[in-house]
Amino acid sequence: MIRRLLAGLAGCLLLVGCASVPRSPLPARQDVRDFALEARFALRVAQPGQAVQSSGGRLSWEHKNAGDRILLANPLGIGMAEIEVTPALSRLRTADGRTREAVDADALLEEVSGQRLPVRRLPAWLLGQAEQPQDMALDAQGRPLRLREAGWQIDYAYDDEAPAALPVRLTLLGEGGVELRLRIEEWKDLP
Numbered sequence: 001m002i003r004r005l006l007a008g009l010a011g012c013l014l015l016v017g018c019a020s021v022p023r024s025p026l027p028a029r030q031d032v033r034d035f036a037l038e039a040r041f042a043l044r045v046a047q048p049g050q051a052v053q054s055s056g057g058r059l060s061w062e063h064k065n066a067g068d069r070i071l072l073a074n075p076l077g078i079g080m081a082e083i084e085v086t087p088a089l090s091r092l093r094t095a096d097g098r099t100r101e102a103v104d105a106d107a108l109l110e111e112v113s114g115q116r117l118p119v120r121r122l123p124a125w126l127l128g129q130a131e132q133p134q135d136m137a138l139d140a141q142g143r144p145l146r147l148r149e150a151g152w153q154i155d156y157a158y159d160d161e162a163p164a165a166l167p168v169r170l171t172l173l174g175e176g177g178v179e180l181r182l183r184i185e186e187w188k189d190l191p
Contacts, residue, residue, distance in 0.1 A: 029143070029164050032127055034064040034190035039182050041072075045115055046177035059182075063123045064190050068105075070119075083109075085119060115178055118152055125154050126184075128167065141165075151175045 042056040057080065060071040068085040083105065084091045090105035092112055102108035105119040118125070128144030130136040139145040141163040147154040157169035166187050172180040 029127055029166055032166070032189060035123075035127075036060070036062045036064075036188040036190055037126070037184050038186040039184045041183075042181045044179045046179075048177075062190070068119070068123060083119065090119075115176070116174075117178070117180070118150060118172070118174070121150060121152075125149075125152075125172070126167070126170065126182075128156060143167075 037060075039059050039061070040056070041059055043054065045053045057075050058073045058077060060073075062069045066087055068083070070083040070085075071079065072081045072083070073079050078095075080095050082093045084093075085105045089101060089103060090108045091099060091101045092108055093099045100108060100112060102111065106116050109119060110116040124130075125147060128136070128147065130144075130147050130149055132149070135147055135149050136144055137146040141161065143158060143163060143165060144154075144156045144167070146156070151174060153173045155171040155173075156167040158165045159168045166184070168184050170180075170182040170184075172178075172182075174180070
């Protein structure tokens, strides 16, 4: 169960970076506050002395009013888990009806999967927002290219040359041999 959840989480994140983003009107990256996205992910965990674990799938993410709702599905679209994050509580529900709660989303995922994934920081990282500007490298158009923060390296790729374009592929490399790839298929600005 934990291995499947971990693989699903990783897969969702890895695949998000593989699809093309529709050219619907979106605000400039720096003006996006609340958003929804559809993505594919791939998660790979390679820890010393253990077999490499991989998983993948799809994710639907809604970030609104400082809260997040993430639906994870396998590559065929069958739901595996739902993660809800509010400032006060994080909840994970699995397809078999089990529910776990914690104050910290990252700690909750670590408890369930054995891996500490940066759920709390991901909304900002998706938009290329660093806590410290010196942690961000920019490309020739002034867009986020690489961010190093909280033990993670995030690499960005774009399908559009516009300086305000949103990324369509993210690769997150974490300490302990964790690699999460996202291929964002669709961005939506939420009112």
